[in-house]
Structure formats: C-alpha cells, structure tokens
Amino acid sequence: MAEPQYELLYHPGIPGRGEFIRLMFEAAGVKYADVARDNPPDESGPNGYGLVQAITSPESTGDDDGNPPAFAPPALRIHGAGKNGKALLIHQTPNILLYLGGPLKLAGSDEPEKYYVNQLALTALDLNNETHDTHHPVAVMKYYEEQKDEALKKATDFRENRLPKFFSYFERVLKHNKSTGKGKHLVGESLTYADLALWQVIDGLKFAFPNEMRHRSSESPLLFDHFYPSLKDEPWLKKYLDSKRRQPYSMGVFRHYPELDLQ
Ligand SMILES: N[C@@H](CCC(=O)N[C@@H](CS)C(=O)NCC(=O)O)C(=O)O
Structure with missing residues (x-):
C-alpha cells in the first residue's frame, strides 16, 4: 500500500x-x-496542484x-480503502471529517457522541461558510472589488447578528458539557474534531475581524478565555502552528478587509 495512506488534495498556500x-x-x-502544499511546481519536480486540479476538472x-x-x-x-482494495477518493469537508473521526479517534466515545460531534462540526462549518459570504455575498466567481457595497451590508449583519448567535450557542454547549469537558471540550472529556473545527473558525475570525472579535470576547467567557486558549496551548498544536506546514491566512475564506470589521 502507498505510504502515507492518506493524501489530502487541496489548494496550496492557504489554510482554507x-x-x-x-x-x-x-x-x-x-x-x-x-x-x-508538499509538491510546489518547479522545473524538474512534480506539480502537486496539477493532481488536485485533475480530480475536479470539468x-x-x-x-x-x-x-x-x-x-x-x-x-x-485513502489508499487501500476503496472498491477491490483500490484507493477511495472522497470529497466534501464534513464527509471527510466524518470518515476520519473513527480511525483517528476524534469522534467521541460512543454512538450518541458521534452525532453530537458531527452536528457541532457542521455548525462550525456553517459559520465558516457564512464568513466566506461576507466578502463574496453576490457571486463566488467574481472579485471582492466587484461586490464591495453588498459585502459591507453582509459583513455588518454577520458581525451584529450572526456572530453573537453562533458564539452564544457554542458557549451554551460548553456550559452543558462543563463538568465533563472542563470548558476545554464540546463533547465528552477528550478532544474531538468538533473542537478542532470550532477552534479553526475562531482563529480565522480573529484574523479576519480583529476588532469585532475583541469586542465580542467578553460575551462568551468559556469560549474565548478557556476553550480557545487551552487548545492553542496544546503542545502538538503549538508545534504545528510554528511549523511550515501551517500556511498563513491570505485570500482564502478568512480575509482581513479592515472596512468590513467593526470601526
Ligand atoms: N461544500 C464544500 C465546498 C468546497 C469548496 O467551496 N471548495 C473551494 C475551496 S475551499 C473551491 O475550490 N471551490 C471551487 C468551486 O466551488 O467552484 C466543502 O465543504 O468541501
């Protein structure tokens, strides 16, 4: 079987x-x-992005x-996991998270928790998608500069109405699980992919909307003073964030347009 068993096919240069x-x-x-990410184009070597483009070619x-x-x-x-021992190729972010949750032991400790974890990861991904729509409210394939007026309206509503609704929801989930998860985990007593998905969205939002996030943080103390920093302090995450494998935010879902942030 090919090594490593898992191959991620994604755009290079952004976390996304x-x-x-x-x-x-x-x-x-x-x-x-x-x-x-690992096979940038050069004159001699393979261009990994070509392989990514091939699987989504029209x-x-x-x-x-x-x-x-x-x-x-x-x-x-996933090498060896497809039909007749061939490679399985799956897409759609939540589908991939659901697939990996079991083998990577990040999907909770029993069947009910598996679905709690998935519903929370889906909610975090909804927030990710709504963040994308703040800079692309009209047309995904057009530039931000072509939809700036609409983006301003969308981002204002997102900051004033949607962010507080999502944050207060996750705060209540952390409260619900507080005696077991100690404010560090959304479900059960150990790390799940719901924690990771939420952490990543909050981290991206801090980059995209720094003023708004500072303003909001006191409203959800478990989320911002406990959950987010305790996960960021985990040795594996610190090491990853300091590595070249972690790519900087730029022109992906999380973009910093100062005019869309709280003034
Ligand atoms: N619902 C899909 C959305 C996938 C998606 O929008 N991918 C972006 C990159 S993050 C893309 O390249 N989209 C191209 C397109 O939609 O035409 C998922 O969660 O995976």
Whole structure:
C-alpha cells in the first residue's frame, strides 16, 4: 500500500477548508501527504496542484480507481480503502471529517457522541461558510472589488447578528458539557474534531475581524478565555502552528478587509 495512506488534495498556500482536515491528522499524530502544499511546481519536480486540479476538472468522469469525479477541493484519497482494495477518493469537508473521526479517534466515545460531534462540526462549518459570504455575498466567481457595497451590508449583519448567535450557542454547549469537558471540550472529556473545527473558525475570525472579535470576547467567557486558549496551548498544536506546514491566512475564506470589521 502507498505510504502515507492518506493524501489530502487541496489548494496550496492557504489554510482554507483543508485546515479542518490537516488539524485532525496533526492532533492524532498521523502522517498524511498534502499533495499540493508538499509538491510546489518547479522545473524538474512534480506539480502537486496539477493532481488536485485533475480530480475536479470539468472534463473528469472519475478516476482510474473507480471513484466518481469530485466537485471541489478538499478531497481525501485513502489508499487501500476503496472498491477491490483500490484507493477511495472522497470529497466534501464534513464527509471527510466524518470518515476520519473513527480511525483517528476524534469522534467521541460512543454512538450518541458521534452525532453530537458531527452536528457541532457542521455548525462550525456553517459559520465558516457564512464568513466566506461576507466578502463574496453576490457571486463566488467574481472579485471582492466587484461586490464591495453588498459585502459591507453582509459583513455588518454577520458581525451584529450572526456572530453573537453562533458564539452564544457554542458557549451554551460548553456550559452543558462543563463538568465533563472542563470548558476545554464540546463533547465528552477528550478532544474531538468538533473542537478542532470550532477552534479553526475562531482563529480565522480573529484574523479576519480583529476588532469585532475583541469586542465580542467578553460575551462568551468559556469560549474565548478557556476553550480557545487551552487548545492553542496544546503542545502538538503549538508545534504545528510554528511549523511550515501551517500556511498563513491570505485570500482564502478568512480575509482581513479592515472596512468590513467593526470601526
Ligand atoms: N461544500 C464544500 C465546498 C468546497 C469548496 O467551496 N471548495 C473551494 C475551496 S475551499 C473551491 O475550490 N471551490 C471551487 C468551486 O466551488 O467552484 C466543502 O465543504 O468541501
């Protein structure tokens, strides 16, 4: 079987939606290939991004292992897990998180927790998607500069109405689980991919909307004074954040446009 078993196929140069998947591997200490990030184009070597583009090409009707085409990155290839011992290729971020949760032991300790974890990760991903829509409220394929007026309206509503609703929800989930999770975990007593997904969205929001996040932090003390910093202090996460594997925020979902932030 090819090594490593897991291959992440995602855009190079940004954390993006790939980060929800990377954090699971990093937390579990499981090796993975990040095909585009690890194989930048040069005159001699392979261009990993070409492989990512191939699986989502508008001409693709599937791959040689019998997998259907993928719509958009991220995708995950798992060697040996597909039909007839071939590679399995899956896409859609929440589908990948659900798939990895079991083998990486990040999906809670029993069947009810598995679904609590998934619903919370989906809620964090909803927040991720709504963040994207603040700078692209009209057309995904057009530039921010072509939709600035609408972006200002969208971002204002997002900051004033949506952020407080999401944050107060996660604060209540942390309270609900406080005696077991000690304010550090959303479900049960140990780390799950719901914690990782929420942590990543909060981290991205701190980059994109620094003023608003400072303003909001006192409203949800468990979330901002406990959950976020305790996970950031975990040795594995500190090491990852300091490594070259963690790519900087720039023009992905989390973008800092000062005019969209609290003035
Ligand atoms: N719902 C999908 C969204 C995937 C998505 O929007 N991927 C972005 C990068 S983060 C992309 O390249 N989209 C291209 C497109 O939608 O045309 C998921 O969660 O994976």
